[in-house]
Amino acid sequence: MSPDNLCTPxxxxxxxxxxxxxxxxxxxxxNLVGGLVSTNTCSLRLSWAQLTGFFRQVxxxxxxxxxxxxxxxxxxxxxxxxxxxxxxxxxxxKRTELLVGKRPAIIIKRNSIQIVKFAIGNHSGRDKRGxxxxxxxxxxxxxxxxxxGNGSGAEVLxxxxxKIITEYSPLFVxxxxxxxxxxxxxxxxxxxEEDKEVGVVPVTVGWALQQNWKLEKETPKIFKISLNALLxx
Numbered sequence: 001m002s003p004d005n006l007c008t009p010x011x012x013x014x015x016x017x018x019x020x021x022x023x024x025x026x027x028x029x030x031n032l033v034g035g036l037v038s039t040n041t042c043s044l045r046l047s048w049a050q051l052t053g054f055f056r057q058v059x060x061x062x063x064x065x066x067x068x069x070x071x072x073x074x075x076x077x078x079x080x081x082x083x084x085x086x087x088x089x090x091x092x093x094k095r096t097e098l099l100v101g102k103r104p105a106i107i108i109k110r111n112s113i114q115i116v117k118f119a120i121g122n123h124s125g126r127d128k129r130g131x132x133x134x135x136x137x138x139x140x141x142x143x144x145x146x147x148x149g150n151g152s153g154a155e156v157l158x159x160x161x162x163k164i165i166t167e168y169s170p171l172f173v174x175x176x177x178x179x180x181x182x183x184x185x186x187x188x189x190x191x192x193e194e195d196k197e198v199g200v201v202p203v204t205v206g207w208a209l210q211q212n213w214k215l216e217k218e219t220p221k222i223f224k225i226s227l228n229a230l231l232x233x
Contacts, residue, residue, distance in 0.1 A: 045176065045177030045178075045209070045210075046176050046177060046178060046209065047209070047211075048110075048113055048138050048140060048207075048209060051110065051142060051207065052091050052093075052108050052109075052110050052142065053091075054176070055108050055142055055144065055165075055205070056089055056090070056091060056108055058164065058165075058168065059079075059089045059106055059108075059144075059161070059164065060079050060089050062164050063077070063078065063079035063086075063087055063089065064078065064079045064080070065078075066078055069160065070160055070163055071156050071157075071159070071160050073153070073156055074087075074104070074156060074157060074160055077103070077104050086103065086104075087103065087104045087105065087106065088103065088104070088105040088106070088107075089105070089106045089108075090105070090106075090107060090108070091107075091108050091109075092107050092108060092109035092110075092145075102149040102198070103149070104146075104147065104148045104149070104153065104157055105145075105146075105147040106144055106145065106146055106147070106157070106161060107144070107145040107147065108142060108143075108144055108145075109142065109143050109145065110140070110141075110142050111140060111141045111142065111143060111204075112140065113138050113139065113140030114138070114139050114140065115136055115137070115138060116136065116137030116138065116139055116208075117136060117137075118135055118136065118137060119135075121134075122134040122135060122136050124212070127214060131214045131215060131216050132214060132215045133212065133213070133214045134212070134213050134214065134215070135210060135211065135212045135213075136210070136211050137179070137208060137209070137210050137211070138208065138209050138210075138211060139206075139207075139208045140206075140207060140208075141184065141204050141205060141206045141207065142204070142205050142207070143202050143203070143204045143205075144161050144165075144202070144203045144204075144205065145200050145201075145202050145203075146158040146160075146161050146200065146201045146202070146203060147192075147198060147199070147200045148198070148199055148200075149197065149198060149199075150197060150198070150199055151189045151191075151199035152199075153199065154189050154198075154199030154200055154201045155189055155199070155201055157201065158186055158189075158201030158202075158203050159186075161203050162183050162186055162203050165181070165182075165183050165203070165205050166182070166183050169181045169182055169183075177209065177210070178207055178208065178209050179207075179208040179209055179210055180206065180207055180208040181205065181206075181207045182205070182206055182207075183203060183204070183205055183206075184204050184205065184206040185202075185203075185204045186201065186202075186203050186204075187201065187202040187203075187204075188201075189201050190202070
């Protein structure tokens with residue numbers, strides 16, 4: 001598998017569909033009071049809400065073919081769509097504890113995110129048509145919990161996941177609008193309280209992205225909101 005073949009979130013093997021990922025006028029707009037429309041000006045960019053699915057898709061793409069896997073000990077654990085997949089790759093939001101058992105698993109969890117202000121009022125200027133443009137940054141991280149039936153296996157799986165994210169991070173930044181995407185920490189192997197034999201290695205991926213939008217007048221009339229009415233309501 002080469003970086004150029006990496007797919008956007010969806011089913012492994014799907015090709016990139018710009019019509020599906022790019023914002024659509026009218027559908028991806030946000031109506032505001034005052035006859036204004038806020039339009040997302042990013043094209044083929046990931047939002048922080050999509051990153052959990054994105055990391056899951058990347059890992060499924062890698063583990064669906066043993067030829068993509070570095071560690072020989074992991075090649076037998078092939079990801080499949082069926083319930084009996086060799087390795088479980090899922091979001092932390094789903095109830096996976098009953099599905100994992102002793103087989104390897106990668107559980108993906110989003111951590112807290114923080115806004116980064118670039119300017120007062122988020123104002124970044126005006127476009128060629130005179131519409132106001134705005135921009136903010138978001139900085140956050142995801143933790144990929146690499147679980148295996150024993151501690152040494154968890155170490156191998158954690159290193160494999162670290163290599164995948166590190167080696168493909170230039171592609172994520174170049175092709176998916178991320179400002180940064182890097183492995184920041186690989187924690188020591190941990191034990192599961194319910195099963196002391198099972199080991200977990202948390203791999204944390206730090207990322208940063210930019211949110212851009214503009215305001216356009218939808219109608220000539222600008223509605224005014226009475227502050228007295230709000231206070232007396």
